Amino acid sequence: MLTRNMKSSPSTPEQRILAAIRAVPRGQVASYGAIARRAGLPGRARLVARILGRNDDPTLPWHRILRSDGRIAFPPGSAEFAEQCRRLRADGVEPRNGRVRLPQDEGTLDAALWAPR
DNA sequence: AGAATGACAGGAA
């Protein structure tokens, strides 16, 4: 088997974060912090942001990731902001003044179901 | 090595 790094984890933090993002179903959203949690990296919300910024995979549902208060992370009026609104609507999610309603139990139930092994 | 930066979070005002 391809053990890339003998003394580090089987999958890189980045890999797990990307997996957690891909796991968010259409019509649902999640915060940066929630993604980090599900990836087994609590407190690394800003790492999630960094990954997304560098990401180039068009199939990645990046638009489903929002700030903890449900607000879109891009500056209002920016092209990316508009694009994210558009893609959210395509998912059936209606952004209200740049924000959406996100799940109330992001840190509890999800964390349990996504608990790293 | 120290300071600045960023697709953030959480509690205070």
Add this chain to the structure above:
DNA sequence: GTTCCTGCCATTC
């Protein structure tokens, strides 16, 4: 319910 301010983490100057 919002806006502000401070704390955090990792990366880049």
